[in-house]
Amino acid sequence: MARGMAGTDASTGAGTGGSERVEIVTRGERRRSFSxxxxxxxxxxxxxxxxxxxxxxxxxxxxxxxxxxxxxxxxxxxxxxxxARPRLLPVRLVAPDAGPTASPPPPVPDIAPVPIEVVLRNGRVLRVAVTTGLAAVARRAAAREA
Incomplete structure (x- = not known):
């Protein structure tokens, strides 16, 4: 083996003399089942x-x-x-009537707000905050579906 250049030796660092022992462990047994x-x-x-x-x-x-x-x-x-695996449910977004709008729910303390993801008909994903009003979500969805 040539030792003229630094970095050309392959070693595990376990020692410098003699031979090194390498043990390969394979699983020869099948998966066990327990009653x-x-x-x-x-x-x-x-x-x-x-x-x-x-x-x-x-x-x-x-x-x-x-x-x-x-x-x-x-x-x-x-x-x-x-x-903990989240479940995704299909949601249909309907534009609100001209009637009074509901106020967004108050934030829950000590819980970070998680954005809501709306999958549009064209496959795009619209992410909005929980506090975003329904009319604003409908406008954004319509703009992205165009």
């Missing part, structure tokens, strides 16, 4: 005095996040990432 009884037994094991989720998971060769998920399910908790 309800096994899950209950493993979760109960994590609640024993002196036991932790980490020690139980290492002893049985399973991921700690899987044991945490089973513990949350045993407590009846719903996964947060699915509960």
């Amino acid at each position: 309800a009884e096994e899950k209950v037994r493993l979760v109960a094991e994590t609640f024993q005095p002196g036991e932790t989720v980490t020690t139980v998971s290492r002893r049985h060769g399973i991921c700690t996040s899987l044991l945490h998920r089973w513990r949350r399910a045993a407590r009846g908790e719903v996964p947060s990432r699915r509960a």
Whole structure:
């Protein structure tokens, strides 16, 4: 190996002499499935005095996040990432009559206002503040659909 130029050596920085050991770990096994009884037994094991989720998971060769998920399910908790997913509903915007206009709702303290997104017929997206009046939204939508 030529060492004349700086930066030409490939190394892990683990040492400079001799040979380096590289270990490649592959998953030769298929995905395991656990029965309800096994899950209950493993979760109960994590609640024993002196036991932790980490020690139980290492002893049985399973991921700690899987044991945490089973513990949350045993407590009846719903996964947060699915509960927080927003749902989009179709909305039809109708221009107001010449009658009295309703005042916008008062802002809620400690909550940042989130813009409302209106998907127009031509595919464009109109983003407006929650406090924007209905007549102003109708004018903007009409201008962008033209």
